[in-house]
Amino acid sequence: MTNVDVHTHLYPPSLVELLRSRTEVPYVRSFDAAEGERLIILPSEDASTSTSRGRPFGPDYYDVSRKMSFMKVHGIDISVLSLANPWLDWVAAEYAAETAKMVNDDFETLCASQPGKLYAFATLPLSGTVEEIVAEIARLKTLKYCRGVVMGTSGVGQGLDDLKLEKIWAALEKEEMMLFLHPHYGLPSEVFGPRNAEYGHVLALAMGFPMETTIAVTRMLLSGVFDRFPKLKCLLAHSGGTLPFLAGRIESCIAHDAHLKKEGKLEHRRELWDILRTNIYLDAVIYSELGLNAALDASGADRIMFGTDHPFFPPLEEDEHDREWPSVTSNLAAMINTFGEDEAGGIDLMGGNALRVLGIECIQSKE
C-alpha cells in the first residue's frame, strides 16, 4: 500500500527569493522581527498598516525537509507538490515565461533530491502569451517528475470559460496532462456581510474557496470546454468545492433555462454527471464522511485521491506542529469509516488511484 498526497503545497526557493525582493503585492516581508515573515497576496490585505497583515510564512511553506517530516508523521509515501496561490498571474508579461521555467525547474530539482518520494504539478506562465504557455506545457512533458499543472480559477484573467484558453486546453489534452484546478481569490468579502472580520478567516476559507471552484467548473461546462476537449483531465481541489452536492441542481437549472434552449445549447450537450465520471477527478479533502461519500457518488471510487492541503490548517498550538495534524486525520478517519482499514477501495483512494492516474508507478519501478 502506497499513500500518495495529491494536494500539498510548497513555495520553491527561487520563488521565495523573488517574493522577498518585491515591494508590491504579492510579496514576503518581516514587519516585526519577533513575529517572523508574512506573505501578502492580495491588495486588500496590504491596505492594513498592522504588522500582522497577510499570513505567517514559515519554513513549512518552503523548506522541503519540513515536507518530508510531515509526510513521515502521516505515513505519506509520495507527495505531488504544487505551488499555492498566488500563482504566476502577477508576473510582468515580459518575465512570465522565464519565471514559470524557474519555478518548474526548481520543483524538478526538489523532486530529484528525494527520488521516488516527490513529484510535482507545474505552474504555467499565465501572464505571458498563449504561445508561451503552450510552449511551457510541451517542455513540462520532458521533466521527469512533472505530473500535470496547477491553475487557479481565474485562468489568464477572465476565468476558465475564456476562449483565450482554447489552445491551452488543447495542449493539456494532447499531452494527456492533468490540470489541478485550485481556488485562487475566493469570493469578494462583501458577500460575507459586515461581521466577517469577527469570524477570523472562516467564511472566506470554508465557503469562498469551494464556491469559487464550483462556479469556475460550471463556467467551463456551460461554455462547452468539455464538449470540445472530451479528454481533458481535471483534478478538483476540496472534492470539487460543492460540485457533487449541486450537480443535480445545476443540471436541472440548465434543462429549464429558456435562454439556453433558444440558443440551441440543450442539444447534444454532455451532462455534468457524465463529465464528473469522465473528465473530473476529486481530491478527498472534504473533512467528513458525508462529503467523502458524496464525492464517491459523484465521480466513483476510482477517481478520488487522498490529499492534505499541507501546510495550511496546522494545529493551533505551535508545539503540536510535529505531531499528527487533525486537519489530516479527519480526512483519514472519513476514509477508514467508509472503507475499513484495509479494503481495496480505501487503498485506491489513499494512493492506488494517484499512482495509476498520474502514471507514477511506472517511474517508481525504474528507480
Add this chain to the structure above:
Amino acid sequence: MTNVDVHTHLYPPSLVELLRSRTEVPYVRSFDAAEGERLIILPSEDASTSTSRGRPFGPDYYDVSRKMSFMKVHGIDISVLSLANPWLDWVAAEYAAETAKMVNDDFETLCASQPGKLYAFATLPLSGTVEEIVAEIARLKTLKYCRGVVMGTSGVGQGLDDLKLEKIWAALEKEEMMLFLHPHYGLPSEVFGPRNAEYGHVLALAMGFPMETTIAVTRMLLSGVFDRFPKLKCLLAHSGGTLPFLAGRIESCIAHDAHLKKEGKLEHRRELWDILRTNIYLDAVIYSELGLNAALDASGADRIMFGTDHPFFPPLEEDEHDREWPSVTSNLAAMINTFGEDEAGGIDLMGGNALRVLGIECIQSKE
C-alpha cells in the same frame, strides 16, 4: 400516505395589486401586451430598457386554482404556501406592519378556501420596527393555517447574524414557530464572470442561491444564534444550499481559526453537526439522489421534507405546464430510488415529517 409540499410559493392577490400599482422596483408591469406581465425584483433588472426585463409573471404565481391543479397532477395532498421574493423589506417603514398583516390575512383566507389542503408560512414586516415584527409573530400564532414564517437571508437588512434580530429569534423560539429560510438576492453577478449572461439564469439560480443560504446559516452559527436560542427551528430551502456537503470543511475551518481561539469562541460552542440534527430541517429540493442522501446523512430521515419550488422551474414548453413537471419528478425519483415506493422513510419524507413537525395532523383531524 399524505403528501405535503413545504416549499411552494404564491403571491397573494392583495400583494399582486400592490405590486401592480407601483412604479419603482419591485413592481409588476406589462411592457408588451402580447408578452403578458413581468415581475421586476431588482434594480439591476430594471436598468434594461428591454420589454423582457424581469421575469414572466402569470397565473401560476398568484392564482390559487393553478396551485390546486398543480397539486392534483403531482399527487400533493397539502401545500404549505409561502411568499417568494421579494419579501417585504422594500416596504416603507410606516406601512410595514399593515402590509405584512394584509399579506398574512390574505394567505389565511386562501387557506380557508381549501380547508385541510393549504397552510402557510407567513411573512414578517422586516422594514418595520423589531417591536412590530415581534407583535406580528404573536398575532400569527392566532391564525389557524399559519405554520411558521418565511424569511430571506438578509433579515432586517444586514444578514442573519445581526444582533437586531435577537428579539425575533426569541419570539420564534417562544412561539415554537418554524423559520423557513430562503435565499433572496443571490450573489453579486460579478462573481459569475463576464460571460454570465450567455448562460441564461443558470449560474445565479444554480450557484448563487444555494451559496447565499449556506453563507447565511454559517453566519448564524458563527454569531452564536443557535447557542443563545437552542430551540430555534429552521427549515432550509434547497436542502440547505450546500451546507451538508460543506459542514465538515466549515467545522474544520472553525477548529483551526487562530482568531476564534484567541477570542475564546472555540470553547463550549455547539458544532454544526449537532445543529443540523437539532435545529435544522431540510427540504428535499436538490434534484439528485446524491444530494438527497447527503441531506439525509446531515439531518436524518426524520427532518427532511418534500418540496417542489412551484411555480419556478416549469417545463420549457408552454403546452407541458399542465402535465407532470420534470423539476418535481426528479426530486420524486431521488426519493423512490433511495427508499423504494412504499417504505416508511419515503412516507416520512413525502409528508409524515411535515405533518408532525408543522403540527398539521392535529388541525386536519378536527375538520
